[in-house]
Amino acid sequence: xxxxxxxxxxxxxxxxxxxxxxxxxxxxxxxxxxxxxxxxxxxxxxxxxxxxxxxxxxxxxx
Ligand SMILES: [Zn+2]
Numbered sequence: 254x255x256x257x258x259x260x261x262x263x264x265x266x267x268x269x270x271x272x273x274x275x276x277x278x279x280x281x282x283x284x285x286x287x288x289x290x291x292x293x294x295x296x297x298x299x300x301x302x303x304x305x306x307x308x309x310x311x312x313x314x315x
Contacts, residue, residue: 259271262299291305
């Protein structure tokens with residue numbers, strides 16, 4: 254099985270989006286469908302693994 258491009262799926266809405274070759278581990282990418290940000294946590298020539306990017310939460314302190 255030979256794939257020219259690696260495809261990743263949005264963890265929220267399951268939309269597939271294309272992975273750019275120049276992405277590296279730690280890259281943040283946004284789903285074009287729902288806007289959820291994903292972080293590249295693992296990348297090899299044939300596979301990629303995304304995780305939800307940590308959301309910047311407003312912290313009002315206590
Ligand atoms: Zn999405």
